[in-house]
Amino acid sequence: MSTRSRAVLLSAVAAVAALTLSACGKGGTSGGGGNTNFVTGNNGIATVPAGERAAAPDLSGKTIDGKTLDVADYKGKVVVINVWGSWCGPCREEAQYFAKVSKQYEGQGVQFVGINTRDTSTTPAIAFEKEHGIGYPSLYDPTGKLMLRFQRGTLNPQLIPSTLIIDRQGKVAARALEALDDTALLKMLKPVVAEK
Structure with a gap:
């Protein structure tokens, strides 16, 4: 293999590795400016004080099983939004x-x-949800359009998985831009559930 061919091959491998890491990874900051009032704790979970929260955008469409879902119908409940892909290891x-x-x-x-x-x-x-025992609905968003509806700086479409907690008034209360275990998820969820 010539030096030039080897350099092209190494460049291609590096580019694929960079894309893979950016598309399904851990941590990082949200894309772009805009003050979303998030305060990030040392556990990677970012929260927003109750009086400073932004409203969640319209999150509606078809689910992976073809039904229609509108997150606004859950106003009055705390909503946990988990952005995921079946291709994503975390x-x-x-x-x-x-x-x-x-x-x-x-x-x-x-x-x-x-x-x-x-x-x-x-x-x-559908196979992913069945394999992992997921019993709640998932909106189907193959191109990431739903993520782009959030206020700039809330989510980074390159960081999958991501999780948001929407409070009972339909406002974004907390986020994590990395994979969570049950302990971290509960630390994120319990304070919002406890709000009156």
Whole structure:
């Protein structure tokens, strides 16, 4: 292999690695400016004081099983939004914890909703939910348009998985731009559930 061919190959491998890491990773900051009033704790969970929260955008559309869903219908409940893809390793790791905590809070004024992104069809998404025991609905968002509806600086479309907690008034209360286990998810969820 010539030096030039080797350099081209190494460049291509580096580019693929960079794309892979940016599309499904851990941590980082939200894309772009705009003051979203998030205060990030040392646990990677960012919260917004109750009086400074921005309203969640319209999150409606078809679910991965073809039904219609509008997150606004859950106003009055705390809503956990989890952005995931079946292709994402950290999403597979955290799925068991989201299934567990969603069952734990069933019937207690908390609604979990997934946003499946970048799956080219619903087939792998449905298989993912079945494999991991996910019993709550997931909006199908193959191109990431729903994520782009959030106020600039709230989410980074390159960081999957991401989780948001929407308070009972429909405002964004907390976020994590990395995979969560049940302990971290509960630390994020419990304070919002405790609000009156």
